[in-house]
Amino acid sequence: MPETPAxxxxxxxxxxxxxxxxxxxxxxxxxHLSHRAGGGPRRVYCGFDPTADSxxxxxxxxxxxxxxxARAGHEPVVVMGxxxxxxxxxxxxxxxxxxxxxxxxxxxxxxxxxxxxxxxxGAGLAEPxxxxxxxxxxxxxxxxxxxxxxxxxxxxxxxxxxxVRDRLHGREQGISFTEFSYMILQALDxxxxxxxxxxxxxxxGSDQWGNIVSGIDLIRRLMVELPMTRQRPAWLSTEAxxxxxxxxxxxxxxxxxFTVPLVTKADGGKFGKSEAGAVWLxxxxxxxxxxxxxxxxxxxxxxxxxxxTFTLLDRGAVEDxxxxxxxxxxxxxxxxxxxxxxxxxxxxxxxxxxxVQAARALFSGELSALDADALEAAIADAPSVNQPxxxxxxxxxxxDLLLATGLASSKREAREFLAAGxxxxxxxxxxxxAPITTADxxxxxxxxxxxxxxxxxxxxxxx
RNA sequence: GGGCGAGUACCCAAGUGGACAACGGGGGCAGACUGUAAAUCUGCUGGCAUAGCCUUCGGGGGUUCGAAUCCCUCCUCGCCCA
Numbered sequence: 001m002p003e004t005p006a007x008x009x010x011x012x013x014x015x016x017x018x019x020x021x022x023x024x025x026x027x028x029x030x031x032h033l034s035h036r037a038g039g040g041p042r043r044v045y046c047g048f049d050p051t052a053d054s055x056x057x058x059x060x061x062x063x064x065x066x067x068x069x070a071r072a073g074h075e076p077v078v079v080m081g082x083x084x085x086x087x088x089x090x091x092x093x094x095x096x097x098x099x100x101x102x103x104x105x106x107x108x109x110x111x112x113x114x115x116x117x118x119x120x121x122g123a124g125l126a127e128p129x130x131x132x133x134x135x136x137x138x139x140x141x142x143x144x145x146x147x148x149x150x151x152x153x154x155x156x157x158x159x160x161x162x163x164v165r166d167r168l169h170g171r172e173q174g175i176s177f178t179e180f181s182y183m184i185l186q187a188l189d190x191x192x193x194x195x196x197x198x199x200x201x202x203x204x205g206s207d208q209w210g211n212i213v214s215g216i217d218l219i220r221r222l223m224v225e226l227p228m229t230r231q232r233p234a235w236l237s238t239e240a241x242x243x244x245x246x247x248x249x250x251x252x253x254x255x256x257x258f259t260v261p262l263v264t265k266a267d268g269g270k271f272g273k274s275e276a277g278a279v280w281l282x283x284x285x286x287x288x289x290x291x292x293x294x295x296x297x298x299x300x301x302x303x304x305x306x307x308x309t310f311t312l313l314d315r316g317a318v319e320d321x322x323x324x325x326x327x328x329x330x331x332x333x334x335x336x337x338x339x340x341x342x343x344x345x346x347x348x349x350x351x352x353x354x355x356v357q358a359a360r361a362l363f364s365g366e367l368s369a370l371d372a373d374a375l376e377a378a379i380a381d382a383p384s385v386n387q388p389x390x391x392x393x394x395x396x397x398x399x400d401l402l403l404a405t406g407l408a409s410s411k412r413e414a415r416e417f418l419a420a421g422x423x424x425x426x427x428x429x430x431x432x433x434a435p436i437t438t439a440d441x442x443x444x445x446x447x448x449x450x451x452x453x454x455x456x457x458x459x460x461x462x463x
Numbered sequence: 464g465g466g467c468g469a470g471u472a473c474c475c476a477a478g479u480g481g482a483c484a485a486c487g488g489g490g491g492c493a494g495a496c497u498g499u500a501a502a503u504c505u506g507c508u509g510g511c512a513u514a515g516c517c518u519u520c521g522g523g524g525g526u527u528c529g530a531a532u533c534c535c536u537c538c539u540c541g542c543c544c545a
Contacts, residue, residue, distance in 0.1 A: 095540080095541095096539095096540070266501080267502090269490085293499080296499070297499060299500050299501055300500055301501070329498075329500080330500090331498080335498095335499090363499060411511070412509090413507085415513095416507060419493095420493050421493090421494070422492090422493050451492095451493085452494090453499050454499050455492095
């Protein structure tokens with residue numbers, strides 16, 4: 001029986017997928033999200049920092065969480081930090097950072113924006129609402145912020161937050177008032193969304209705990225404490241009346257938060273790094289082919305967890321894949337499933353298929369056996385460069401091609417690879433002593449270079 | 464505003480006038496073994512026309528035969544005082 005929104009328990013689902021780290025008032029949140037109570041859909045938001053013009057697979061964790069929110073019949077809301085990004089979140093940072101320019105933040109917001117919709121589409125869902133907190137934070141004056149918001153924050157509490165405390169203790173660090181104030185802005189975000197859009201739940205990375213709690217505190221102070229002390233109508237000032245009012249206010253001020261864990265690797269290495277650096281969610285920075293390869297290279301010790309976290313396969317499917325994988329780990333069925341699912345989710349089925357084809361052809365080593373069309377299809381996704389065909393007459397040094405394809409970043413490095421026996425031409429080891437000539441062409445127009453086991457590139461000889 | 468200290472390659476970090484393209488660690492890449500895994504061992508890790516040359520130690524300027532090292536100035540960060 002396919003799971004319908006009404007049958008998915010969001011918290012259970014997130015917990016099983018390794019997407020739940022901590023939450024505030026677990027029982028209350030479970031009740032709040034329960035469809036049985038007739039509560040209807042709840043709005044859950046997560047913010048994203050525009051610190052770069054793309055997001056990485058680390059950011060995919062909260063995005064997946066929002067996907068599950070939608071699948072469980074609730075309403076995800078994406079908030080881009082066009083305002084908060086101007087200030088800089090100290091959470092998880094060990095030192096003060098340089099401010100990013102306004103234009104830079106604006107550019108990054110613009111560049112990140114399409115990512116959310118495409119992951120949701122990949123999951124078969126509609127694009128969620130995407131807001132920019134500059135739209136409301138940008139309108140708050142400094143005086144208003146200090147009077148109406150700042151008054152609800154205790155510096156004594158603020159300096160207890162991990163993000164601030166760590167910076168106050170370190171002798172070589174310190175924190176500016178700018179970054180110190182960050183949590184106020186994020187709290188204001190939550191309060192604003194709560195009041196104007198009925199957003200009642202915030203999620204974020206585990207380093208966001210303090211910011212999330214600040215938001216919940218602020219909502220409570222604005223919606224319960226403030227009315228109780230200042231706006232209570234005199235005519236209702238009986239003890240019984242107070243209780244009724246307080247209960248009603250608290251019901252309206254219900255706000256929850258939870259965090260998603262930091263994804264780790266069993267070997268202790270940083271998750272989300274490949275030989276080219278971070279793995280990004282935009283094809284300009286990380287091609288679908290590289291994206292597929294990243295997941296395919298997942299270690300056995302991690303692949304089960306990643307299947308749960310980064311694909312939408314259900315429990316039965318994951319258990320089945322893992323059982324078969326453990327029976328024959330050398331077939332790497334789990335890695336293949338993970339790579340296909342994750343790539344299709346982010347880049348679509350077509351891109352995933354070509355990444356699969358490319359990998360199959362490029363790693364089999366039997367390139368010359370393929371006919372021209374099959375080869376073209378296979379390498380469509382691999383990085384390629386064009387080279388003038390005329391050069392072949394005189395022969396082209398292999399070193400130059402390694403440089404041109406980016407397989408080596410310098411001639412020195414290219415020589416190093418050649419000396420180590422790391423380079424293959426059309427699947428055959430090559431020491432670089434002889435230049436590349438027309439004899440090294442596949443189907444009279446292509447040469448496939450391979451560096452080490454994993455890195456490949458195609459040279460197209462053009463007139 | 465005043466005083467003190469720091470800024471070295473992807474990260475941490477040594478180096479305080481020549482022996483420095485710069486110790487060490489981490490990370491990364493490659494080789495061997497494997498399964499495009501993990502672990503382990505080995506090599507490499509600024510560039511080039513490679514027994515040589517060029518560019519690098521926050522930016523700029525200066526002293527010197529010679530500077531990452533000394534001086535001036537600017538920028539950034541930290542600590543302390545006001």
